[in-house]
Amino acid sequence: MENVVLISMVVILVVGIFSQWLAWRIQWPSIVIMSIAGLLLGPVFGLFNPQEALGELYSPLISLAVAIVLFEGSSTLDIREIKGVSKSVFRIVTIGAIIAWIFGALAAHYIAGLSLEISFIIGGLFVVTGPTVIIPLLRNAKLSPRIAAVFKWEGIIVDPFGPLLALFAYEVIKVINTEGLHADYMLTFFFSAFIAILLGLGIGLLVSFMVSKGVFPEYLKSPIILAFVLLCFTVAEVIMHETGMLAVTVMGLTLARTKRYLSSIGNVNHFVENISVLLTSTIFILLTASLSRETIAEIFTWPIIGFVLVMLFIVRPLSIWLSTIGTELTKQEKTLIGWVAPRGVVALTVSGYFAAILLEDGHEGAALLTTLTFALVFITVCAHGFTLRPMAKALGLANDAPPGVLIVGASSFSIAFAKYI
Numbered sequence: 001m002e003n004v005v006l007i008s009m010v011v012i013l014v015v016g017i018f019s020q021w022l023a024w025r026i027q028w029p030s031i032v033i034m035s036i037a038g039l040l041l042g043p044v045f046g047l048f049n050p051q052e053a054l055g056e057l058y059s060p061l062i063s064l065a066v067a068i069v070l071f072e073g074s075s076t077l078d079i080r081e082i083k084g085v086s087k088s089v090f091r092i093v094t095i096g097a098i099i100a101w102i103f104g105a106l107a108a109h110y111i112a113g114l115s116l117e118i119s120f121i122i123g124g125l126f127v128v129t130g131p132t133v134i135i136p137l138l139r140n141a142k143l144s145p146r147i148a149a150v151f152k153w154e155g156i157i158v159d160p161f162g163p164l165l166a167l168f169a170y171e172v173i174k175v176i177n178t179e180g181l182h183a184d185y186m187l188t189f190f191f192s193a194f195i196a197i198l199l200g201l202g203i204g205l206l207v208s209f210m211v212s213k214g215v216f217p218e219y220l221k222s223p224i225i226l227a228f229v230l231l232c233f234t235v236a237e238v239i240m241h242e243t244g245m246l247a248v249t250v251m252g253l254t255l256a257r258t259k260r261y262l263s264s265i266g267n268v269n270h271f272v273e274n275i276s277v278l279l280t281s282t283i284f285i286l287l288t289a290s291l292s293r294e295t296i297a298e299i300f301t302w303p304i305i306g307f308v309l310v311m312l313f314i315v316r317p318l319s320i321w322l323s324t325i326g327t328e329l330t331k332q333e334k335t336l337i338g339w340v341a342p343r344g345v346v347a348l349t350v351s352g353y354f355a356a357i358l359l360e361d362g363h364e365g366a367a368l369l370t371t372l373t374f375a376l377v378f379i380t381v382c383a384h385g386f387t388l389r390p391m392a393k394a395l396g397l398a399n400d401a402p403p404g405v406l407i408v409g410a411s412s413f414s415i416a417f418a419k420y421i
């Protein structure tokens with residue numbers, strides 16, 4: 001048993017990093033290569049199934065990995081990045097997310113054939129894009145800073161709210177369908193979300209204060225902050241499932257705000273970023289290799305394909321164009337943002353959780369959730385991964401400027417050299 005777990009973990013790590021290198025070498029989106037690698041290892045050739053090999057460790061490992069990646073993304077956010085498009089970003093992560101939730105739920109009901117209850121749960125989950133998919137795509141696409149900032153902020157801010165929307169819909173349905181439960185039951189949901197926000201804010205401020213006072217030695221700073229991230233996520237999850245991502249996002253945003261004044265916190269990002277690259281690689285291998293052949297076969301049915309096409313060509317563009325009316329975005333920017341919305345790790349992991357609890361509650365249609373989610377994830381990752389850069393070039397939104405030169409220091413020589421070049 002120990003050898004099986006050991007071999008599985010090593011294979012996942014090696015294949016994940018090799019997929020990142022191969023993607024860089026052939027200039028393909030890394031997410032696509034990782035997804036294909038996982039499918040080949042798991043359902044195609046049946047070499048191994050990570051979920052069976054890791055057992056009870058499987059879900060916690062993925063959850064903690066997602067927490068670290070989400071923290072890394074939120075801690076790198078700088079409000080100055082969205083100067084000039086802040087109104088658009090706010091509209092997209094609020095009004096746009098709600099529009100996408102409603103129309104996505106209707107598409108799941110009328111096209112995929114799910115019940116309205118399940119549709120509104122999965123519709124809330126499908127508003128997410130997330131740093132695990134959008135940041136690797138942005139790294140390859142080399143977009144102009146303005147449009148890249150919109151994608152980055154949307155992915156990171158909406159990521160924790162998608163599962164919360166799904167959880168909110170589930171709690172509402174539970175109140176409606178269960179005798180003895182009243183609207184007061186919903187107070188627990190809102191209270192738990194509020195506690196998660198306070199927890200993330202409190203831990204973020206505590207870490208900033210301790211760093212400013214020199215409590216941590218330099219060589220322990222990154223590991224200690226990482227430990228606080230895992231602690232923040234776990235405490236929030238114990239309070240209420242699916243609130244951990246909200247807590248670590250708030251913690252990351254708090255540190256992002258304070259690192260402008262504490263340069264040593266900014267140095268931690270290099271450490272966490274390297275871990276995030278490793279974790280992103282392994283998460284996709286874990287998830288795709290754990291899929292069954294039956295799940296893959298179910299994708300090629302008209303209800304599933306039709307649902308994905310509606311999400312791609314109707315729901316996403318509609319939510320962006322409606323929510324950004326009267327904002328700073330140009331028609332070209334709205335067109336690109338309305339096309340690109342890859343789903344990723346959060347959608348896959350959380351849909352599995354809701355599929356399990358809905359089946360326990362007697363909703364037989366929930367068995368289709370994993371297939372529906374993987375179809376949307378894989379098709380959007382491939383479609384947007386291969387088209388983002390060409391479409392950005394065609395719309396004049398790609399950054400084709402050559403790399404610049406960074407000069408460190410302000411000596412007379414460096415100033416004269418800077419003027420010369």
